[in-house]
Each structure stands twice: as structure tokens, then as C-alpha cells.
Amino acid sequence: NAGVMQNPRHLVRRRGQEARLRCSPMKGHSHVYWYRQLPEEGLKFMVYLQKENIIDESGMPKERFSAEFPKEGPSILRIQQVVRGDSAAYFCASSPPMERAFFGQGTRLTVV
Amino acid sequence: KNEVEQSPQNLTAQEEEFITINCSYSVGISALHWLQQHPGGGIVSLFMLSSGKKKHGRLIATINIQEKHSSLHITASHPRDSAVYICAVPMYSGGGADGLTFGKGTHLIIQP
Numbered sequence: 099n100a101g102v103m104q105n106p107r108h109l110v111r112r113r114g115q116e117a118r119l120r121c122s123p124m125k126g127h128s129h130v131y132w133y134r135q136l137p138e139e140g141l142k143f144m145v146y147l148q149k150e151n152i153i154d155e156s157g158m159p160k161e162r163f164s165a166e167f168p169k170e171g172p173s174i175l176r177i178q179q180v181v182r183g184d185s186a187a188y189f190c191a192s193s194p195p196m197e198r199a200f201f202g203q204g205t206r207l208t209v210v
Numbered sequence: 211k212n213e214v215e216q217s218p219q220n221l222t223a224q225e226e227e228f229i230t231i232n233c234s235y236s237v238g239i240s241a242l243h244w245l246q247q248h249p250g251g252g253i254v255s256l257f258m259l260s261s262g263k264k265k266h267g268r269l270i271a272t273i274n275i276q277e278k279h280s281s282l283h284i285t286a287s288h289p290r291d292s293a294v295y296i297c298a299v300p301m302y303s304g305g306g307a308d309g310l311t312f313g314k315g316t317h318l319i320i321q322p
Contacts, residue, residue, distance in 0.1 A: 129307060131309050131310070133309075133310075133312075140296070140312050140313065140314045140315060141253075141296065141298075141310075141312040142312070143301060143309035143310060143311060144309075145309075146307075146308065146309045154308065154309060157309065189252070189253060191253075191310075193307075195307055196240070196307055197258075198243070198255055198258040199243070199255060199258075199310070200255060201245070201252060201253035201254070201255060202252060203251070203252035204252050204253070
């Protein structure tokens with residue numbers, strides 16, 4: 099049973115481009131969480147999803163950011179028209195209901 | 211929303227020393243998480259605990275639900291224990307499956 103898989107591990111985008119970050123949860127895990135870690139700052143919650151549903155997106159910026167967890171395939175965090183301030187490490191975690199969350203290795207996004 | 215305070219923010223110790231990291235949170239929770247993050251690396255979930263004490267190798271985590279306080283101890287510390295240790299709790303009171311809110315982390319350096 100592979101762990102939480104995130105790809106790519108590193109992503110470089112120019113300002114104005116789109117960034118797509120993928121997360122494949124552990125097998126059998128129905129809950130996916132996205133967190134962001136800005137340089138020199140702590141982790142912050144972005145969004146909590148279950149299959150085909152967004153449960154809590156209170157941590158997502160209102161514009162340019164979106165997330166999905168389709169019935170088939172990985173969860174996607176999408177950032178449109180990236181800006182330098184979006185440069186951060188984005189972590190995905192998955193868990194069964196009410197159990198310990200397992201984290202992926204993160205995607206380090208650099209906007210140039 | 212829950213708030214998390216960790217101390218100390220930075221800790222440098224000599225090999226073999228007994229290490230204690232503290233975490234306090236503001237509202238009642240179902241469980242608390244201790245995480246480990248190495249420089250440039252991913253996040254590893256060390257413990258999820260809702261009462262009492264858990265032990266894994268040289269790591270011990272305790273929680274006092276009434277006092278809203280948890281501690282992470284490392285016995286016989288080793289340079290490979292050098293990392294950032296992060297305390298995390300559910301964002302909302304009693305929210306077991308909710309996203310997590312994190313402490314700022316404790317930067318631990320163990321010198322040989």
C-alpha cells in the first residue's frame with residue numbers, strides 16, 4: 099500500500115501560468131486535505147474534500163484557487179494565473195474517517 | 211476555531227539529552243497530532259492521541275485533555291532527530307474529521 103503520492107515534487111511556473119498539483123491518497127482513504135506552507139511560515143489548512151464533494155474550503159483563497167477530488171483519479175489543486183506569492187510547499191494528506199492523516203512529500207511550487 | 215501554541219520555538223541540545231516539546235490548544239478536541247518535518251522533506255505523522263500516553267521507540271507523547279496540553283519527549287536524543295516538530299489539532303471543537311490547525315513548530319537541533 100503506497101503512501102500518499104504527490105506530483106510533481108517540484109514545479110516552476112512563470113507568472114500568469116496555471117499550476118496543477120496532483121494528490122493520490124492512500125488506498126482506502128476517502129478524505130483528502132490540502133495544506134500550504136509559505137516560506138518561513140507554518141502549515142495552513144486550505145481545503146478538505148471527499149469523493150466528488152468539497153467539505154470545507156474555508157482556507158482557500160477566494161480567487162484563482164480551486165480543488166477537486168473526482169470519483170476516479172487523483173485530487174487536483176489548481177492555481178490559475180499564478181503570482182510570486184503563490185510560491186510555497188503544498189502538502190496533501192489523506193485519511194480514513196476519524197483516523198490519523200498521512201501526508202505526502204509535498205509539491206514545491208516556484209513562481210518566477 | 212482552535213489555536214495552537216508550541217514551545218520552545220527553537221531548541222539546541224547535546225546528543226543523549228532528554229528533550230521535551232510542549233503544545234497547548236484553546237478548545238476541546240477529539241485527538242491531537244504530532245508531526246515531524248525534515249528540511250526539504252515531507253511530513254511524517256508521529257502520533258495521533260486522544261488520551262494518556264503513547265510510545266514509539268525513543269519518542270513519547272502525552273496529552274492532558276482537561277488542561278488542553280500535550281508534550282512530546284525524545285529520550286537519548288540523536289543528531290538524526292534534528293527536525294521540525296509540529297503539533298496539530300482539529301480546526302473546530304470536537305471536529306474529528308476536520309482539517310488541522312498547526313503550531314508554528316519547534317526547530318530541534320541535536321549536536322553530536
